[in-house]
Amino acid sequence: MKRDLMDILCCPMCKGDLKLTVVDEKEEEIITGSLKCEKCSEVYPIEDGIPNMLPPDLRE
Amino acid sequence: MAKTKPFDEHVSKYEDWFEKNEFVFESELLAIGGQLPKSNNGVEIGVGSGRFAIPLGIKIGVDPSTKMSEIARKGGIGVIDAVAENLPFDDSQFDFALMVTTICFVDDIEAAFEEAYRVLKPDGFLIIGFVDKNSPVGRLYQQHKKESVFYRIATFYTVDEVVFNLKKAGFKSFNFTQTIFHNLAEIKDIEQVKEGCGEGSFVVIRATK
Numbered sequence: 001m002k003r004d005l006m007d008i009l010c011c012p013m014c015k016g017d018l019k020l021t022v023v024d025e026k027e028e029e030i031i032t033g034s035l036k037c038e039k040c041s042e043v044y045p046i047e048d049g050i051p052n053m054l055p056p057d058l059r060e
Numbered sequence: 061m062a063k064t065k066p067f068d069e070h071v072s073k074y075e076d077w078f079e080k081n082e083f084v085f086e087s088e089l090l091a092i093g094g095q096l097p098k099s100n101n102g103v104e105i106g107v108g109s110g111r112f113a114i115p116l117g118i119k120i121g122v123d124p125s126t127k128m129s130e131i132a133r134k135g136g137i138g139v140i141d142a143v144a145e146n147l148p149f150d151d152s153q154f155d156f157a158l159m160v161t162t163i164c165f166v167d168d169i170e171a172a173f174e175e176a177y178r179v180l181k182p183d184g185f186l187i188i189g190f191v192d193k194n195s196p197v198g199r200l201y202q203q204h205k206k207e208s209v210f211y212r213i214a215t216f217y218t219v220d221e222v223v224f225n226l227k228k229a230g231f232k233s234f235n236f237t238q239t240i241f242h243n244l245a246e247i248k249d250i251e252q253v254k255e256g257c258g259e260g261s262f263v264v265i266r267a268t269k
Contacts, residue, residue, distance in 0.1 A: 001138060001140070002138055005120075005138055005140075008149050008150055008153045009140075009148050009149065009150070010148060010149060010150045011148070012142055012143075012146040012147060012148040013146060015150070015151075044148075048130065048133075049133055050126070050129050050130070050133055050139055050140065050141055051140050051141065051148070052126070052141045053122075053140050053141060053142040053146075053148040054062070054124055054141050054142060054143060054146075055143065055146050058062050058064075058124065058143065
């Protein structure tokens with residue numbers, strides 16, 4: 001995901017703000033990392049450049 | 061549960077449909093393109109592999125199928141794995157949202173429309189493309205539902221049912237266009253796009269927030 005996507009993303013469950021942690025970034029794209037909700041503390045992984053923001057019960 | 065399984069397991073079958081039904085796809089694309097506002101600030105909900113988003117210039121998409129998202133990402137879409145009922149976007153972000161052949165696969169159409177309404181800017185548009193349940197193709201899909209790995213899990217809607225749910229979510233002023241006036245196998249050229257609904261099997265509704 002591109003960094004500027006952070007401007008519009010929020011927690012899909014409680015709509016809280018997210019904190020981005022980057023593990024791997026290539027050519028201005030975040031490949032691996034995570035998004036943590038500052039309100040409900042849910043953590044959404046970013047893998048292969050795609051944030052997984054499915055509700056927790058639907059995530060693998 | 062989000063209906064992702066067939067989309068994760070039958071990627072090539074999904075892609076094949078677009079190759080086999082080239083002119084059906086082109087006709088649907090034309091009908092949808094005619095309803096999109098001139099803005100590059102849109103999102104496709106149920107973006108799949110990006111078949112519609114890419115030619116329509118939509119840069120952001122969500123889809124619950126990780127296999128589909130991988131293809132959309134390669135096509136240059138900023139894709140996020142998410143369901144229509146729980147969108148990961150702040151309020152009032154987009155000029156328009158598009159859902160093509162997606163409402164038949166969502167678990168909760170009311171929640172999906174409420175979420176689309178929430179992420180749209182005031183006066184933003186929700187554009188929905190779908191096969192009308194009360195149309196020749198819609199009836200055929202229902203008759204042969206069990207034979208398709210995708211439509212087996214689908215819930216088809218009439219235009220009235222879609223409008224009813226859109227109104228419930230708060231949408232107003234609806235504009236209708238339609239295409240696909242023959243059985244899919246007979247379509248060997250791009251079909252025309254007409255105003256209104258009730259004749260064509262594929263209907264596009266543009267609703268305003």
